Amino acid sequence: MRTWIVILAFLVVCTGCATQKPLYQWGDYEDDLYGMYKKPESAKEYQETLRIIIERCDETGQKAPPGVRAEYGYGLYKEGKLEEAIASFKKERELWPESYVLMNTLITNVEKLMAAKQVDDEEAAATEPAAPAVSEE
């Protein structure tokens, strides 16, 4: 009898999901991710798709699918939008505690990058006025 219950439970599980409503909205996620693999220059479309998913989720109050905010943040990072990238990583960490370790690593690394950039900028600013001083001699 027990075997029967187990088998039936399995069958219910096998069929049960068929009527389940999707947990998240994915938009063109799969097609555009594949599109980017096929044509690296279409990375912009993938990034735009991620942005639309996030926007729709914000509008409807639905939770963004796992990884989408992290992936979007990485796109921002590659575009050089470091502060926005960090904000997106933080949002992923807040929505999905499972991402804590990875998001912390990414946030720390991007912050380091920003600090290094700032030092570079300051050094560039500091050396600029020195240049005319040399030419005066």
Add this chain to the structure above:
Amino acid sequence: MILPFKGAKGPIVVALCLLLGACAPKLTPPDYSLFIEENPGSILVVPVLNSSPQVGAADYFLATITVPLAERGYYVFPVNLVKELLADAGLSDPGYVHTTDTVKLGKLFGTDAVLYVTIMNWEAKYVVLTTTVIVGFEYELRSAKSGETLWRTAETMKYDPDYSSGGGLADLIVDVVEAAITKAKPSYLPLARQANWMAISAKHVGPGQPTVRCFPMLIGPYHPLYGSDRVGVAAQTASPGKPVTGAEGLEKAP
């Protein structure tokens, strides 16, 4: 008698199985006890290993793996971000990533489990108007705590864009048009999507005739039915020290 059923209800189950699109001939549930014990909530999918001659097959599978896993109730690490981070770390070769230590890899990302997808073979058969593709693939979920296998499945799928037609002239025209499109620009994204859904959730989402196994990945914590598939399984498979085995015939070659 192939099926280990006795009694008057046997035929009902057999009928149910047939209705579901035919389960594996022998209903031997794999050992889910370690899966239940570890109860993973997050999954890191490493780049897909393509052991077939089909160029670009790995991309099809990687692009369509996130949705079925997330819809199964798991946190899925962003596959593209993971792929790029691994490449930055000198781990761009999937063959190499698949042999690195699962526990060490898992720690880097803070994941509970790591999913390894391998495309075993890919055979295209060209018929007059259309192409039939037979693909074999394997999925293995390993614990990021111990490196042990939590779940494994292997499938073979026949993919034929014309298969779903029900007959009639309209369908015939559709078939011809479809065949023309398929010839001109073959896209195997639906194939990979179907394969991923079938392996993870035993769910049919499109064309293709997979070998159905009713032993998908257990439902994860974010799914409303979380836990519903674990009660009977725990009673059935809980036996400490027993090695994890997949469905029959899935034992991995050394």
